[in-house]
Amino acid sequence: MGVTVDFCGEQFVADPARPLTIGRVGDVEIDDNPYLHRNFLQIVEEGGLWWLSNVGTTLTATVADKKGLFQAWLNPGARIPLALERLTVWFTAGPTTYDFDIVVDSPAFTSTGTEELAEDDATGETTVGRVSFTPDQKLLIVALAEPFLRRGQGGVAQIPSSADAAARLGWKVTKFNRKLDNVCQKVADAGTRGLHGGPGKLASNRKARLVEHALSTRLVTEADLALLDGVTDGEAIAHGTEIVNSK
Structure with a gap:
């Protein structure tokens, strides 16, 4: 082997x-x-x-x-x-x-089964395992992972700053940080490590860990870049439905 x-x-x-x-x-x-x-x-x-x-x-x-x-x-x-x-x-x-x-070559195991990724057509929520994300939360993750999803061949990329990602979505930085807190807490509560620096404290490199988690679980893929095309002034057009003020 x-x-x-x-x-x-x-x-x-x-x-x-x-x-x-x-x-x-x-x-x-x-x-x-x-x-x-x-x-x-x-x-x-x-x-x-x-x-x-x-x-x-x-x-x-x-x-x-x-x-x-x-x-x-x-x-x-x-x-x-x-x-x-x-x-x-x-x-x-x-x-x-x-x-x-x-x-x-000739690995000991082969992966089987189906991906634990589904989207509820009625609510627009994306679920990975037991974790559900609202459309705004999914948009935030896509915005952070955008450099990786657009580059084609793998290798090297930089995660955008909170200010740049917020501007990409048409959000205020305070709104972006609040939603980032919610996403990281939700993923951490589901058992993903590396998002907390200590009891009740989020890790300083949480954006990098969140992006690594999202890419490795295929929570976001190149197909999700289309979601960013519908972003205008902080509002998301997802699956033909306007999502405003989702948490």
């Missing part, structure tokens, strides 16, 4: 005899970003399985399959087996978010 990392169209094949290193330097040089660890992630073969390990000290990584059915949050010191055919890894260092794919 072989493993290949695909970053910005360039492929790196893991060698069973030694770890494949990913970071500011190493086998896969991500970027000359001072916020990025020199050696952040490693892919290594052990006990008949390939593993992805976080060997950094502060950064985390989100790992998910292409169907949005599997997601793991990789803390420093943690590792997961690379048991599925194709996985995407997202991580944020400073103002920049990166992603790359891991392709596994």
Whole structure:
């Protein structure tokens, strides 16, 4: 069983005899970003399985399959087996978010089932698992993820500031921040880690973690960019219905 990392169209094949290193330097040089660890992630073969390990000290990584059915949050010191055919890894260092794919030959498992994403035609609410989002909340997530959804090939993108995202939606920054608080709290209450910095305190990098979560679960896709086309002066036209003052 072989493993290949695909970053910005360039492929790196893991060698069973030694770890494949990913970071500011190493086998896969991500970027000359001072916020990025020199050696952040490693892919290594052990006990008949390939593993992805976080060997950094502060950064985390989100790992998910292409169907949005599997997601793991990789803390420093943690590792997961690379048991599925194709996985995407997202991580944020400073103002920049990166992603790359891991392709596994002859994986131990294959993903089955259907995506846990549905939309209620009557209310316009989007549901992922047990979490429901109003149209305004969905718009907020799409606005934050827009650079990733528009870029085509994966690799590098920056999450817009709250002011820029609010302007994109035609909202006041206070409205944007209030709705961001609500979305992050809702996702955190559903068990997604990385959105709280402590008891009752939202994490400072919550926008990056929210975008990573939304992309990895396929809560937002390229098709959702059409929602932004209907945004005018803070009002959203979704599925032919004007949504105003939704929370």
